Amino acid sequence: MKIWRWVFVGLVCTAFILRIDAVELGRRHPTERISADRVPNEHVTRPMYDAGSAGDVLEDDPVGRLKVFVYELPSKYNKKILQKDQRCLTHMFAAEIFMHRFLLSSPVRTLNPEEADWFYTPVYTTCDLTPNGLPLPFKSPRMMRSAIQLISSNWPYWNRTEGADHFFVVPHDFGACFHYQEEKAIERGILPLLQRATLVQTFGQRNHVCLKEGSITIPPYAPPQKMQAHLIPEKTPRSIFVYFRGLFYDVGNDPEGGYYARGARAAVWENFKDNPLFDISTEHPTTYYEDMQRAVFCLCPLGWAPWSPRLVEAVIFGCIPVIIADDIVLPFADAIPWEEIGVFIDEKDVPNLDTILTSIPTEVILRKQRLLANPSMKQAMLFPQPAQPGDAFHQVLNGLARKLPHDKSVYLKTGQKILNWTAGPVGDLKPW
Amino acid sequence: MKLSALQQSYLSRRSNSFRGSAPLDSSSDSAIKSPAAIFWLVLHGLCCLISLVLGFRFSRLVFFLIFSTSTTSTTNLYTAPFRNLASDITTPFVSSSTPVEIPVLNRTTPNSNSRVVVGRHGIRIRPWPHPNPTEVMKAHKIIERVQREQRAHVGVKNPRTLIVVTPTYVRTFQTLHLTGVMHSLMLVPYDLVWIVVEAGGVTNETASLIAKSKLRTIHVGVDQKMPASWGGRHQLEAKMRLRALRIVREEKLDGIVMFADDSNMHSMELFDEIQNVKWFGAVSVGILALAGNQDESSSVIMEEGGENTAMPVQGPACNSSNNLVGWHTFNSLPYARKSATYIDDRATVLPRKLEWAGFVLNSRLLWKEAKDKPEWVNDLDLLDGLEDIESPLSLLKDQSMVEPLGNCGRQVLVWWLRVEARSDSKFPPGWIIDPPLEITVPSKRTPWPDAPPELPSNEKVLVGIQEHTVKHTPKNRSSRSKRSSRTALRCQEFNLEADILRGIYLVVEESTERKQRMETDQFLSRPTTLSQSRPFSAH
Numbered sequence: 001m002k003i004w005r006w007v008f009v010g011l012v013c014t015a016f017i018l019r020i021d022a023v024e025l026g027r028r029h030p031t032e033r034i035s036a037d038r039v040p041n042e043h044v045t046r047p048m049y050d051a052g053s054a055g056d057v058l059e060d061d062p063v064g065r066l067k068v069f070v071y072e073l074p075s076k077y078n079k080k081i082l083q084k085d086q087r088c089l090t091h092m093f094a095a096e097i098f099m100h101r102f103l104l105s106s107p108v109r110t111l112n113p114e115e116a117d118w119f120y121t122p123v124y125t126t127c128d129l130t131p132n133g134l135p136l137p138f139k140s141p142r143m144m145r146s147a148i149q150l151i152s153s154n155w156p157y158w159n160r161t162e163g164a165d166h167f168f169v170v171p172h173d174f175g176a177c178f179h180y181q182e183e184k185a186i187e188r189g190i191l192p193l194l195q196r197a198t199l200v201q202t203f204g205q206r207n208h209v210c211l212k213e214g215s216i217t218i219p220p221y222a223p224p225q226k227m228q229a230h231l232i233p234e235k236t237p238r239s240i241f242v243y244f245r246g247l248f249y250d251v252g253n254d255p256e257g258g259y260y261a262r263g264a265r266a267a268v269w270e271n272f273k274d275n276p277l278f279d280i281s282t283e284h285p286t287t288y289y290e291d292m293q294r295a296v297f298c299l300c301p302l303g304w305a306p307w308s309p310r311l312v313e314a315v316i317f318g319c320i321p322v323i324i325a326d327d328i329v330l331p332f333a334d335a336i337p338w339e340e341i342g343v344f345i346d347e348k349d350v351p352n353l354d355t356i357l358t359s360i361p362t363e364v365i366l367r368k369q370r371l372l373a374n375p376s377m378k379q380a381m382l383f384p385q386p387a388q389p390g391d392a393f394h395q396v397l398n399g400l401a402r403k404l405p406h407d408k409s410v411y412l413k414t415g416q417k418i419l420n421w422t423a424g425p426v427g428d429l430k431p432w
Numbered sequence: 433m434k435l436s437a438l439q440q441s442y443l444s445r446r447s448n449s450f451r452g453s454a455p456l457d458s459s460s461d462s463a464i465k466s467p468a469a470i471f472w473l474v475l476h477g478l479c480c481l482i483s484l485v486l487g488f489r490f491s492r493l494v495f496f497l498i499f500s501t502s503t504t505s506t507t508n509l510y511t512a513p514f515r516n517l518a519s520d521i522t523t524p525f526v527s528s529s530t531p532v533e534i535p536v537l538n539r540t541t542p543n544s545n546s547r548v549v550v551g552r553h554g555i556r557i558r559p560w561p562h563p564n565p566t567e568v569m570k571a572h573k574i575i576e577r578v579q580r581e582q583r584a585h586v587g588v589k590n591p592r593t594l595i596v597v598t599p600t601y602v603r604t605f606q607t608l609h610l611t612g613v614m615h616s617l618m619l620v621p622y623d624l625v626w627i628v629v630e631a632g633g634v635t636n637e638t639a640s641l642i643a644k645s646k647l648r649t650i651h652v653g654v655d656q657k658m659p660a661s662w663g664g665r666h667q668l669e670a671k672m673r674l675r676a677l678r679i680v681r682e683e684k685l686d687g688i689v690m691f692a693d694d695s696n697m698h699s700m701e702l703f704d705e706i707q708n709v710k711w712f713g714a715v716s717v718g719i720l721a722l723a724g725n726q727d728e729s730s731s732v733i734m735e736e737g738g739e740n741t742a743m744p745v746q747g748p749a750c751n752s753s754n755n756l757v758g759w760h761t762f763n764s765l766p767y768a769r770k771s772a773t774y775i776d777d778r779a780t781v782l783p784r785k786l787e788w789a790g791f792v793l794n795s796r797l798l799w800k801e802a803k804d805k806p807e808w809v810n811d812l813d814l815l816d817g818l819e820d821i822e823s824p825l826s827l828l829k830d831q832s833m834v835e836p837l838g839n840c841g842r843q844v845l846v847w848w849l850r851v852e853a854r855s856d857s858k859f860p861p862g863w864i865i866d867p868p869l870e871i872t873v874p875s876k877r878t879p880w881p882d883a884p885p886e887l888p889s890n891e892k893v894l895v896g897i898q899e900h901t902v903k904h905t906p907k908n909r910s911s912r913s914k915r916s917s918r919t920a921l922r923c924q925e926f927n928l929e930a931d932i933l934r935g936i937y938l939v940v941e942e943s944t945e946r947k948q949r950m951e952t953d954q955f956l957s958r959p960t961t962l963s964q965s966r967p968f969s970a971h
Binding site for chain 1: 550553555561562564567568570571574575579581582583653778838
């Protein structure tokens with residue numbers, strides 16, 4: 001019997017040792033991994049373009065971890081709107097349409113709503129475009145409200161939780177506040193009916209009304225094929241120090257300056273317009289993508305809203321993003337360590353931008369470029385058709401999966417009502 | 433009424449411009465011509481006038497100060513808030529006082545510890561918004577480091593030493609050409625051995641020139657002098673190159689041998705591209721053959737066969753699957769009548785069928801014994817007896833083993849050119865003016881001595897050396913005096929540019945008689961033809 005006791009003790013010890021990972025059994029050597037919480041291993045210097053093992057969180061596979069049920073809404077909520085204007089497929093708000101298409105054919109979709117963890121409502125709220133191509137948000141609250149009324153009356157799942165296990169894609173400027181002007185958006189606040197739902201949006205700013213706790217921030221849509229077509233050979237030397245193309249003053253809406261971008265873009269122009277290191281202008285060159293690949297830093301300042309597709313473009317083309325937007329929440333911030341990839345500049349520090357950028361040590365810059373070269377990073381920013389593993393669709397699903405399981409308290413008792421269906425401006429209550 | 437209209441237009445101005453119609457309450461009340469309406473109209477007009485004068489719209493400031501109805505107003509204090517689009521007078525942002533935090537109304541944010549406020553902010557401009565040279569230098573260092581890293585990981589791994597063979601000889605344009613090649617070689621990021629073979633023996637002039645490059649050089653001489661005809665020159669150059677190849681074999685230099693003629697132009701990509709050669713490679717060479725009389729030769733070409741005046745290119749020819757199938761050589765027929773025979777002819781200088789400059793080879797091909805040396809290579813000794821070796825292809829038994837480089841010959845990486853001065857042209861040895869020149873020209877302030885005013889000729893101020901043969905004949909003197917009077921007036925013009933020209937040698941002549949006297953003295957005593965002045969010195 002004595003020997004069995006020792007065997008038992010030995011087993012316990014082995015289990016203990018394995019548990020605390022004192023012995024590494026066959027784990028690959030982690031170098032330059034993108035792990036959200038841990039600092040990547042710096043001791044081994046891997047060559048820049050051999051990206052090593054990719055991020056652990058980014059490569060999670062959501063299939064099998066959640067089930068999504070897609071409501072069948074009448075086509076006036078989605079297909080008919082798209083038919084009216086095909087530009088919705090190529091502008092930066094196209095994520096809502098592609099998310100719908102992805103979910104329809106994804107393995108996480110389930111046709112049985114009883115076993116679904118999440119419910120998706122395909123309503124294209126950002127597809128009412130002006131002749132110039134900018135979306136008007138004035139009908140969006142009514143559209144959303146009408147859709148929610150439909151699903152709450154035809155299916156019991158909305159009333160079960162009042163939307164706590166539903167998610168919506170609202171890629172507009174200020175998310176579910178449904179307005180392009182920030183003051184107006186703040187005034188409106190998030191649509192009252194979406195108070196309990198999870199919002200998947202591009203807008204993200206800390207301590208802001210329009211960013212709800214538990215929202216998932218996604219990158220704006222950037223056309224993957226177009227960017228792919230403009231790649232230049234990797235050995236082209238990066239010779240531009242700072243690159244930016246875009247408006248500094250929005251003359252149509254804010255002639256004196258100070259409102260647009262909180263004066264930050266104007267400050268960039270006024271301070272650096274004659275600086276040879278800063279290749280900044282308002283032109284629309286045809287070589288925009290190629291130039292980004294020849295630049296070391298790409299400015300991503302805020303505009304009317306803090307997010308912009310420039311971040312996506314900078315990450316795809318390996319240009320270190322310089323983010324000038326106070327308190328911004330970047331896409332998939334829990335999976336991508338933006339602090340280590342980009343440079344964050346406070347808006348008040350914009351006049352000293354050149355000092356800040358030139359005083360970054362070269363090793364830090366090279367490390368950021370190495371991290372940017374990681375293909376899983378680039379993949380996570382894109383919405384490719386058809387979907388590929390590790391892309392933005394999967395990151396959204398990963399985010400949703402991380403929020404599971406739902407807390408028991410979200411399930412309401414019968415008769416309990418939390419949402420106020422008559423809240424909000426009077427104009428929103430009109431049927432759509 | 434008017435007030436509300438103004439206010440509404442202010443608040444919803446953004447939506448008016450390009451976003452289409454906003455659902456504004458229509459303030460289309462008919463303009464009742466009551467005294468109040470007229471008063472507001474007059475006030476509005478007055479405000480417009482004031483804005484015109486001031487240059488900015490001050491209505492916002494007025495509204496902010498008087499009405500302060502906007503929900504969340506700006507917090508930053510600024511003295512010159514508005515940027516005038518028209519002018520550049522942007523006063524700097526005075527942020528001496530801490531920003532005044534106007535309490536945010538509670539309907540904006542539930543947790544108002546955000547430091548980001550909506551509304552109008554000042555445009556921050558630092559007091560000296562211009563580049564700082566130290567930072568520019570730092571940025572360039574960063575860029576250079578980034579590019580080095582790029583090259584290290586995407587470019588050539590294990591770069592091999594380059595062995596550059598250059599035949600040269602002392603002549604007027606030698607410095608010009610050799611400096612060009614030298615600077616190209618100094619920029620090459622790989623190890624380099626420069627073998628300079630000189631016709632007429634080793635001279636100090638060439639030696640001092642190539643010593644400036646700080647590269648590893650091997651300078652040898654060939655006793656034969658460079659002949660005056662192009663044909664002879666090409667032949668001697670071939671022999672000189674073989675001499676260099678023999679050195680490579682004797683010293684067992686390891687690397688890639690390339691032929692850089694001293695008047696060619698090499699692109700930096702060439703040096704990166706030839707690192708890809710295994711044994712024997714060929715690149716495309718652009719022929720800049722239309723030197724000399726441009727119009728005549730081009731018209732000649734147009735006559736004969738209508739061949740276009742595109743630059744001819746020599747090099748490997750590939751088929752669509754990027755295999756070598758032949759050679760693009762230089763077609764000299766269009767130039768047959770007008771090609772140069774002697775080095776100082778003003779006609780087109782033609783290259784050979786295939787120039788040496790387009791070939792690179794692995795130095796191990798030249799060694800007596802080297803492992804892996806392919807069998808399709810002739811030994812170097814076999815070439816000794818041959819009279820005219822046109823191109824290093826004679827080293828090969830099998831021409832199909834040549835590797836075409838530069839995207840299979842599609843990239844032109846080196847340009848061939850031959851430009852020479854007359855063979856009897858004189859130039860100061862080493863291009864050093866010694867002893868210094870004697871003529872002084874008065875500076876700007878002194879009154880110009882009398883000179884008969886004459887129309888300025890097209891004689892330009894020569895800021896360099898004038899090269900022409902010396903003929904101590906009276907004819908020369910008279911031509912000089914004519915020129916002197918002509919240029920006198922010119923000098924008066926150049927007085928104005930004296931600051932710029934100070935330190936530069938001018939060809940200027942002052943007064944006729946003084947000049948003539950000096951001329952005769954000068955030109956009788958000195959062998960050179962330089963008539964130059966010392967830099968300006970104030971009298």
